[in-house]
Amino acid sequence: MLIEHAGHQQDEPLPEKQGLEKDQSNYPVAILPLEKLIAMSHQLPESLLGYWGKNRLDSTPQIGANHDLEAIQSWLNEYKDSPETLRSYKREAERLILWCWQQQGRALSDLNRQDIANYQIFLADPQPRSLWCGDKRPRTSPHWRPFQGGLSLASQKQTLTILKGLFNYLRDADYLRGNPLALIKSITKQTTPRKTKRYLEQADIALLFEQLPMQADNAKSHREWLRERTLLAFLYYLAPRASEVASCKMNDFFQRRGRWWWRVLGKGKKYAEIPVPDALLSYIQRYRSHLELSPLPEPNDDTPFIRSIAGTSGISANMVYRLSKKILLDAAAQIEHSEPEQASRLRTASTHWFRHTAITHLADQGVDLRLVSKTARHSKLETTAIYFHAEDDAWHNAINPSPTPLVEES
Numbered sequence: 001m002l003i004e005h006a007g008h009q010q011d012e013p014l015p016e017k018q019g020l021e022k023d024q025s026n027y028p029v030a031i032l033p034l035e036k037l038i039a040m041s042h043q044l045p046e047s048l049l050g051y052w053g054k055n056r057l058d059s060t061p062q063i064g065a066n067h068d069l070e071a072i073q074s075w076l077n078e079y080k081d082s083p084e085t086l087r088s089y090k091r092e093a094e095r096l097i098l099w100c101w102q103q104q105g106r107a108l109s110d111l112n113r114q115d116i117a118n119y120q121i122f123l124a125d126p127q128p129r130s131l132w133c134g135d136k137r138p139r140t141s142p143h144w145r146p147f148q149g150g151l152s153l154a155s156q157k158q159t160l161t162i163l164k165g166l167f168n169y170l171r172d173a174d175y176l177r178g179n180p181l182a183l184i185k186s187i188t189k190q191t192t193p194r195k196t197k198r199y200l201e202q203a204d205i206a207l208l209f210e211q212l213p214m215q216a217d218n219a220k221s222h223r224e225w226l227r228e229r230t231l232l233a234f235l236y237y238l239a240p241r242a243s244e245v246a247s248c249k250m251n252d253f254f255q256r257r258g259r260w261w262w263r264v265l266g267k268g269k270k271y272a273e274i275p276v277p278d279a280l281l282s283y284i285q286r287y288r289s290h291l292e293l294s295p296l297p298e299p300n301d302d303t304p305f306i307r308s309i310a311g312t313s314g315i316s317a318n319m320v321y322r323l324s325k326k327i328l329l330d331a332a333a334q335i336e337h338s339e340p341e342q343a344s345r346l347r348t349a350s351t352h353w354f355r356h357t358a359i360t361h362l363a364d365q366g367v368d369l370r371l372v373s374k375t376a377r378h379s380k381l382e383t384t385a386i387y388f389h390a391e392d393d394a395w396h397n398a399i400n401p402s403p404t405p406l407v408e409e410s
Contacts, residue, residue: 029048029098029102031098031102031131031132033094033139033144034090034093034097037069037094037097037098041070047106048100048105048107049068049069049107050067050107050109051067053068053108053110053176054109054110055111055112055177055180056109056175056176057174057175057176057177059174061173061175062172062173062175063173063175065175068097068107068108068109069097071108071170072093075093075166075169075170076093078169081269082268082269083243084242084243084267085268087317088162089165091146092162092163092166093163093166094146095146095147095159096119096163099119099122100115102131103118109170113180113183113184115180116160116181116184120160123150123151123156124150126147126150131145133145133147133148133149134147160181160184163181164179164182164184167179167180167182168182198349198352198353199353199356199357199360199361200345200349200353200354200357201342201345202361203342204346204349204357205357207331207335207342207346208328208331209229209232211330222290226287226290227287227306227307227309227323228326228327229283230283230284231245231306231327232327232354233279233280233283234248234280234306235324235358236354236358237358238262239354239355239359239376241266241352241355242317242318242320242321242324242351244266245305245317245320246306246315246317246320247265247314248262248305249301249305250297250298250302250303250305251299251300251301251302252264252297253281253284253305254299255296259275259276260276260281261273261275261276262274262275262276264377266377267377270377270379272374272377274375274377284296284297291307306320320351324350325351328347328349328350331346332344332346332347355376359375359376359384362375363384369384369385372384
């Protein structure tokens with residue numbers, strides 16, 4: 001049975017299968033996003049769906065799942081109120097189920113410890129790359145791929161930690177007998193957090209704000225320019241996640257005792273109120289005035305903050321990512337030849353780097369750890385501590401107290 005590839009005719013040949021068992025070689029499954037696979041589940045072979053998986057428990061599960069895709073759906077549904085978590089968990093489940101079918105020719109509920117070891121190797125270098133890897137594309141695109149390339153060691157550990165949670169859930173729900181990842185020792189958490197490296201330097205942020213006005217008169221309309229500049233200020237001054245930008249309403253900015261605050265329902269449905277710097281407030285006033293609104297947000301204005309170009313609707317988290325990535329790439333292009341190292345850093349950065357950057361720069365300014373942690377909305381001070389580099393700077397200064405001229409040997 002052939003599953004239609006997104007955007008292609010059903011009789012179009014699918015990519016050659018790798019490592020399928022002979023008795024399963026007549027069941028090719030296209031590389032498709034999870035939601036498409038779920039919609040087409042009635043067309044998939046029952047052996048790949050895991051109706052009789054070797055790890056299935058011979059009892060009625062505590063979840064309404066007859067096969068692996070339904071079991072994954074049940075697990076993901078537990079995180080429906082946490083968009084960022086849901087997105088990352090969905091990505092990892094999607095990659096694993098596609099690998100099970102494409103590379104192993106077996107169901108998720110067939111996997112054992114050796115399969116997981118094979119998957120670890122695959123994560124480092126997904127092969128064949130033409131089948132698994134590609135540039136970032138919309139999930140509706142026929143050119144969508146689950147990977148952009150091999151995962152770093154840190155990303156591999158994160159992936160396995162997420163999947164361990166998936167299998168724990170399925171085991172606790174009496175869907176599976178056991179968790180094949182429970183035997184892996186290498187995914188234990190590090191006891192000493194490392195300093196974060198995924199942030200932009202002060203010079204990078206200055207460049208981003210400087211470059212946007214230069215582009216306003218030629219490549220962008222004024223409205224596009226103003227939206228991007230307001231988004232940049234929002235990302236830098238308040239350290240929001242992409243989903244929090246997308247869900248932000250005008251009246252999430254409010255005044256109390258003469259000072260402005262931003263309220264947010266963040267990760268894990270945690271409510272927080274964050275001080276709004278005057279610099280950001282000035283951008284909010286300019287943006288609202290351009291939208292023909294009163295300069296300052298009003299309590300009853302529950303319309304979206306960052307909007308479409310037409311100004312009539314909000315934007316998605318994916319659009320937040322695309323806009324912020326474009327800001328970074330535009331700036332990188334401007335300095336490609338004069339500052340290649342800085343350009344490379346800007347090209348590598350993504351939306352979430354702005355969150356790391358905002359927290360790191362607050363720490364660099366000498367803001368108290370406890371207050372930085374409240375701005376970042378971290379549940380533990382240890383998490384915030386990885387953004388503090390002052391001790392490293394002091395250490396470096398201590399062994400380099402002053403420039404010493406080199407004396408050439410005669």
